[in-house]
Amino acid sequence: MSGALHGRPYPPEETRLAQSDLSRPTSKSEPDSLIRPAGLPERASPRTLQSLYVDRHGAPILDTLQTALKKPGLLSPIIFYGPAGTGKTHLLQGLESDARSRKLSVYHLSFSSGIDTPAALHDLLLIDGLHHFPTLSAEKQDEFSILFERHFESRKQIFASTEIEIGDLELPDRLQSRILSGLTLELRLPEGEDRFDFIQKRLGEFDMQIPAERLRALNLPENLSYRDLESVSAMIFLYSRNGWSDARLAEALQNRFAPQAQKERPIITIEQILETVLKRFSVTREDLLGKSRRAEHTLPRHIAMTLAQEFTGLNKSSIARFFQRSDHSVVIHAVKKMQDSLRTEPTLKQLYDRLLKDLGLSVNGRHGSHGSNGRR
Known part of the structure; x- marks a missing residue:
């Protein structure tokens, strides 16, 4: 089962800008670096499964996750596999929020920020970045394996994310077999019209309406992730706000996302x-x-x-x-x-x-x- 889901931040009402503000002219001589935003404002409320952006292939994934929350342990473990920027972390955050609203206990573990293993069992064990397992010390690897085993044997609901295909994960054999016994949901990079649909909906949260034809004319690279599209939305927001031309925006996007220029390299096969x-x-x-x-x-x-x-x-x-x-x-x-x-x-x-x-x-x-x- 494959698709794409991505968190859609909903900003507080006071952060929204009127359409007239978006076309405010700005001096072309004003340095870009002085007004370049960090990104669009994040929403104040927690992410939920309902707040995720779902592409044309993602609805079955969402249905599966909601089923798992209704009957924790029935489908476990569930593994999200996909490249960076496809919404795996956002998905785990949505699961955590919805689980807590159902009065389920949750332990959310992130390999990228280190792990501390709890003494108690939880209804949901969320694991972010399973592919980082080999970078842990031997002691931490043992701790995690025990934590996973306890929840698995107790038929608790386990969700985990990885950027590496399940069969290529460098895990101990017993842990690998437990992972392979579960359900794998593949999250994919946005394709075709989904890219423009995501940008339009993201900008719509800020009262901006840009037709798909205008977005296509920007010639975005094909392999952008949802994280990249967040950045694209931020740049469109900035350039529209300052009244800059689409040509200038397209050039900036090409510089931002074009593959790094190939430097002269030795010819090695x-x-x-x-x-x-x-x-x-x-x-x-x-x-x-x-x-x-x-x-x-x-x-x-x-x-x-x-x-x-x-x-x-x-x-x-x-x-x-x-x-x-x-x-x-x-x-x-x-x-x-x-x-x-x-x-x-x-x-x-x-x-x-x-x-x-x-x-x-x-x-x-x-x-x-x-x-x-x-x-x-």
Whole structure:
């Protein structure tokens, strides 16, 4: 089951602006940086399931979640899988709000901000960012596994979010089997008219009406997340408020969301990277392209993905396909984890630098003896 749901903040009435305010002229010489907003105002009331934006594919997901709240434990665990910006955290917040209105006890755990495990069982266990599990200390991993097991065995309702496909999660076997026994709901990036519908409804909360034809003329990139569309809405709000032209807005959006300009890079193929990593780690091609979650296979796999992201010029989706993964979020996770580790683990940094030299690169990314194209 797949679709997209995203939190729609509803602002207090006093934050709304009249249409006449939106066209107030502003000097073109006024620096953009002085009036660039952080974003549209957030609503004051908590998110609920009813306040979520639901795309054309999301209604069955919402029905499933409401069924789970009516009979906690009947459908458990339920896992939300999707790339960043598809509304997973907002969805968990909506579940928490609705559960509390039903007098259910809730424990909301976020891996990204650390975990503290409660002594008591709760009707609902909400887990935000399950893909961050491998970054926990061994002690915290054990604590979480016990917490999950207790709620699972007691038939409590468990909801969890992840940016990594369930089969690629690096979890202990028993925990992985528990996760796989549940229901997976896929949240997708907005597609086609859903992008414009979301922006129109978001701006409508501020008494702005912009026809879809005008939004299409802005030539938004295809792969924007709902989080990105929030930023688009904020920019439209700003530019309309200051009476700036659509051409200026379109240029600003292109600068904001266009892929970072490709700098001159050494020409390294992904096959070169794979062969170099295989040789350095003494592992097989099957080890790296397979589903093994053993540390001796995941580390070189993550390094190879990071090198491919840095030096091949391929996008994340292409790298994911090469490594026989179904989604680019696997590459995002691997690169982020590797970048964090390279900053904190000197031994790993030395190993990474040796691989750069193996590829004919110096440690600052320029060609070594195998080439002459510099990377600026």
